[in-house]
Structures are given as structure tokens and as C-alpha cells.
Amino acid sequence: MENQDGKRVARGPGMPRGGKIALAVVLVLVLALAGGYVGLCAYAGSSSFLPNTSIAGVDVSGQSREGAAAALEGALPGLLADSRAEFTCAGQSYAVNGDDPSVSVDAAAAVDAALTDQAGSFFTRGGRYLAAVMHGNRYSVPVTLTGTPDAVTRAVEECSDPEAQTTWEVTDTELVLHKGVTGRTIDVAALTDALAERLGHLVSNDEPASYAPIEAQVTTAPPAAPDFDAIRSEVAAEPADAYLDKETREIVPSVTGVDFDTAQAQAVLDAAGEGETVSVPLLLTEPKLTTAKLEANLFKDVLGSGSTTCAGPSNRWYNIDLAAKRLNGTILLPGETFSYNDTVGPYTLASGYKAAGTYQNGQSVDATAGGICQLSSNLYWVTLKANLEIVERHKHQFNGGYMPVIGTDATVWSDQLDFRFQNNTDYPIKIESYLDKNHKLHVTIYGTEQMQWYADYLEGKFDLTLWHSQFAFASPHCWFTPMDSMVPQTPSLPGIEGSDEFLATIKNLTNMVDEQEVRNTYTYLFNFDVGTVLDIPLTYQKDMIVYNTDKISGYTFTGTPYFFDILSLEPAE
Numbered sequence: 001m002e003n004q005d006g007k008r009v010a011r012g013p014g015m016p017r018g019g020k021i022a023l024a025v026v027l028v029l030v031l032a033l034a035g036g037y038v039g040l041c042a043y044a045g046s047s048s049f050l051p052n053t054s055i056a057g058v059d060v061s062g063q064s065r066e067g068a069a070a071a072l073e074g075a076l077p078g079l080l081a082d083s084r085a086e087f088t089c090a091g092q093s094y095a096v097n098g099d100d101p102s103v104s105v106d107a108a109a110a111v112d113a114a115l116t117d118q119a120g121s122f123f124t125r126g127g128r129y130l131a132a133v134m135h136g137n138r139y140s141v142p143v144t145l146t147g148t149p150d151a152v153t154r155a156v157e158e159c160s161d162p163e164a165q166t167t168w169e170v171t172d173t174e175l176v177l178h179k180g181v182t183g184r185t186i187d188v189a190a191l192t193d194a195l196a197e198r199l200g201h202l203v204s205n206d207e208p209a210s211y212a213p214i215e216a217q218v219t220t221a222p223p224a225a226p227d228f229d230a231i232r233s234e235v236a237a238e239p240a241d242a243y244l245d246k247e248t249r250e251i252v253p254s255v256t257g258v259d260f261d262t263a264q265a266q267a268v269l270d271a272a273g274e275g276e277t278v279s280v281p282l283l284l285t286e287p288k289l290t291t292a293k294l295e296a297n298l299f300k301d302v303l304g305s306g307s308t309t310c311a312g313p314s315n316r317w318y319n320i321d322l323a324a325k326r327l328n329g330t331i332l333l334p335g336e337t338f339s340y341n342d343t344v345g346p347y348t349l350a351s352g353y354k355a356a357g358t359y360q361n362g363q364s365v366d367a368t369a370g371g372i373c374q375l376s377s378n379l380y381w382v383t384l385k386a387n388l389e390i391v392e393r394h395k396h397q398f399n400g401g402y403m404p405v406i407g408t409d410a411t412v413w414s415d416q417l418d419f420r421f422q423n424n425t426d427y428p429i430k431i432e433s434y435l436d437k438n439h440k441l442h443v444t445i446y447g448t449e450q451m452q453w454y455a456d457y458l459e460g461k462f463d464l465t466l467w468h469s470q471f472a473f474a475s476p477h478c479w480f481t482p483m484d485s486m487v488p489q490t491p492s493l494p495g496i497e498g499s500d501e502f503l504a505t506i507k508n509l510t511n512m513v514d515e516q517e518v519r520n521t522y523t524y525l526f527n528f529d530v531g532t533v534l535d536i537p538l539t540y541q542k543d544m545i546v547y548n549t550d551k552i553s554g555y556t557f558t559g560t561p562y563f564f565d566i567l568s569l570e571p572a573e
Helices: 017-044 065-081 107-119 122-135 150-159 188-203 228-235 262-271 291-297 314-327 340-344 372-385 452-458 499-509 515-526
Strands: 002-004 007-009 053-055 084-089 092-097 103-105 137-139 143-145 167-170 174-178 183-186 218-221 243-245 250-252 257-259 277-281 283-285 301-309 337-339 355-360 363-368 389-392 420-422 429-435 440-447 463-466 533-537 543-547
Touching: 053 107, 065 103, 065 107, 065 188, 084 150, 084 188, 092 150, 103 188, 107 137, 143 188, 150 183, 150 188, 174 262, 228 257, 228 262, 250 291, 262 277, 301 372, 314 340, 314 355, 314 372, 314 429, 314 440, 337 340, 340 372, 372 389, 372 429, 372 440, 499 515
Parallel strands: 053 137
Antiparallel strands: 002 007, 084 092, 103 143, 167 174, 174 277, 183 218, 243 250, 257 283, 301 440, 337 420, 355 363, 389 420, 429 440, 463 543, 533 543
16 A cells, blocks of 8 residues: 555555565575586686595595696505405415506506596586585596416416317328317406406405405316318328439439328217227328339330441541430430430531531532431431330431431431420330440430230230341331341240241341342241231330230230230220
């Protein structure tokens, strides 16, 4: 009510004067508190630690980062020395002290982590400050183990029994397997992690009295199953023949093929008890040509040999001698092809040859390396005897007169005409050539005689004989000029009716010059009791005479007997 014109008038609705005052006071207080809190937030956001703050029990209240780190580093050695993390394994007790060399504590990282935690956002800093004042802030120090503590190592040695893995070895005839056994082991990684966590709590004074010893985790593990495919790849080997190294002239040993049945090995191992030793046989495959066989047969046989007399003058002898020296000692491995030009050439003065007589256009003229065709011809003659495969050969236009059998020459000329042959045997061959002081040229091919029929003869499978030389009846053999002695070597021939006349005729053949007489003699020899005697020419130098044809009924003969290839002689099915 108010007085108006001397009268009391009623007030309208509104807040009493006292309420307004009270509201104003509250607002002032709120603003003051808010301002104070903002100021506190600003104050608490400084780089120093809040009051009533500790790290691992070390008071860092109000300290800077650097000061707190220094204080903590100074206190940690003592804290670590007083810490002891205990653990047990298989009933035995062990402990890792905080001052163990493997224990590591990063004081600076702990200080940084505490500062980050207390900082928070701007408007939460004040609350954190007040909470720190009333309740305090306690931070721990993380501990890590940079290695395996001695106590853990000792526990592994004393409490664990690592599994024994399955092992294997190879003898000459077996794959030997030693089956492994189940073992037990400590989970070292889990144990060290637990120990580091425990030491962190202990150093930070987190109620150490409440901690019971850590129990080490012990696990069992059976031995790992062996990888038989991997073992087989290591053990297995393909058979390989021995061979002669042309450079070192030494024999490279043969390799016995080795293998084993992986399924059988797995089954045998599965059936075995732990710790048991079992074995499976190795599957051995001997090579066709073993080291011992090659050593016993290398260059043991004369496959062919021949000599010719060299006419003068001295330059011709010189050239033949030079070529023979370059040819001498040549070795051909099985399957290799020999080139005369590549071996004794080039035919130039710079290469060492001299000018000597040669046949050109039907005339004898001097030319560089004259005379070397006598060596190539002599070599060709010998390869025929050795039954080697001729790859390239060219005959002279005219008879040179130095070959004992017409048609057995071989001419060469620069890089246009060559004499080449292949070693078609299973063994290396070696060529020996030289010119003696009497100007006689000698060529011999050494190798290994491989004719199976000869072994059959020695075993008595059938009667046969080996001739010194074959009848000279076909190209490139001279029809009318007999070769060397043609007397067969056999104990069984004299027992055949008519053999005396047969042998006498063979001996007389070497002295025959009449063409018709030679033809008649050949006819007689070739047709001598064919039902009893089978003549099979094998090479230019070798024949097989089979007596009692019933004994070869188990063999199959292909081709015409007079041109029979021994490689076609195989057991009949």
C-alpha cells in the first residue's frame, strides 16, 4: 500500500525489495565463485604438479617436470632395492629383486604420464586441483624387464624339461629315426610380464603385503612331427654315372640313387613309442657306370690301332710329327664328336706348319701343312677298326699310296673339308699318336670293349671265336686286299669236321693275289657249313664265329649276318 493524496494505495504484483537484494547477493557470489574457479583452472594449468601429488611414493607437489624427474630418479634405486617379486614353480620358490640388472624403470616417462593425467581439459583442472587437495594424487612407475632375470633362468633349468624332438640319420642302407619325447616348459614370456607388473606395484608401494607369490605357468608339449617330405628332399638323390673330367683327367665319382617311402616312414614312426629308435630301408639305385667300373675299364682295351710309313722330305715328316703331337692324348667323352681340323689346325705357317708336298689337281705341289692327310687317313682307318661312328669324311681324288688298304683314306683342307667322328660308346676313348724315329706313324684308340656277347662266351652261354680282322669285302673296305692275320682264336673250332681245311684256307688268303681265287675263297669261307658255323662281322677288325647254333636260339638276330650290328643282339622274348 502506498499513500497517494493522503490515502493508502495497494502495490501491484512484483518481488519484494528484500528478495531482490538477496538475489543480487547470490549472483555476486556465483560470479565470484565462477571467477575464482576459472582462476583456479588457470592456476592449475601450470606446468607444476598439483598439491598432495606423489609418484611411487615420492612427493612431487608443486614441482616442475624437471624437478619431479630428478627427485624420482634419486629415490628409485632405494625403492627398487627394497622391492622383491616372488614366484613359485613346481613347488619351488624363487624371487626377482628390484635391483636385478634386467629391471628397467623410466622416471622421465612416469613424470610425463602423471603430468598428462593431471592436466585434463581447462574446465576440469580446477576440479582436479581441489580433488588433489582433499584426496591427493598417487601415480605408479611402470617397470619393464629388458632381459631374463637369473631367477627365471634358474627356474627354467630346474622346473622345465623341454621336449626332445624326433631326430634322424642315414646309414648306408637305412633311414634311422629317433622318436622324441613329450616335455614340459615354463611360459617365460608370461612369467616375465607378471614379474614386471608386480615389481611396478611394489616400487609404487601398492599394498605389497597383500601380494601372494606368482605361480609360473608350466605347459607340456609333444615333439613336433617330422617333415618327411623335407627329409626326403635332403636325403634323396638321383643315380649318376661316374665320368672322366677332361680338364683334370680325374674320375668324378658316381652317385648311388637314394630314396625312401615317406608313407612307410610315417607309419613306422607312428607305431613307435616315445624315445624309441626305428628305421626304414633306403631304396638304392646303382648307376649304370659306377666309379669302380669306370676305374676298372677306363682305357683298358685297344679298340683300334694302325701304322703307316711316312715318305719324305723332312718338312713332310715335320708336319706329320707336329700334327701327331697335337692329336696325341685327345680324350672324347661318350657322345662327343671329334674334329680333326679343330684339333691339329689351323694349317698355317703361323701355327707352326711348313710347306711340303700335297696332291692338288692331280699333281704334287708344295703347300702349307703338306702331309697331314696321312695322319687323318691313318686315324680314319683306326676309327673303322674301333667301330666308331663316322660323322664326316672325304676321300682323296687319287690314291696316296700310304694306306695299306685302298679306300681307307680321309682328306682334310682348311675349314672346308674335315674328318669328324663320334664316340658312340659308353666310355671315354683316348687317342695316342706319334711318329717314330723310322718315320712310321702310329695311331691307337684306347677305350672299353662293350660287346656283351664276349661276356656270354666267357660264361659258356654259347661257343664263339673272335677274329683278329674281318674279311675285306665291302666298301669302304678293299675287296681284294686281305687285312692282318685272320686266324680265329677258339678252342672249339678244331672239333668241327672240316675245320683244318677251313683254317688253312684262311691262312692262305693273306698270300692270294689272283682276283678270281680270292672270290672263290671268300665264297668257300662264307658258306662253310652254315648250319654249324655262323660268321657275324662286328667291326672292321672283329668277327664273331658262332659254333653250335642251337646255343644262340635264345637271341634275336636282325639284318644280314655279314653286316650284323652287335648292338642288335638281344635276348629273344
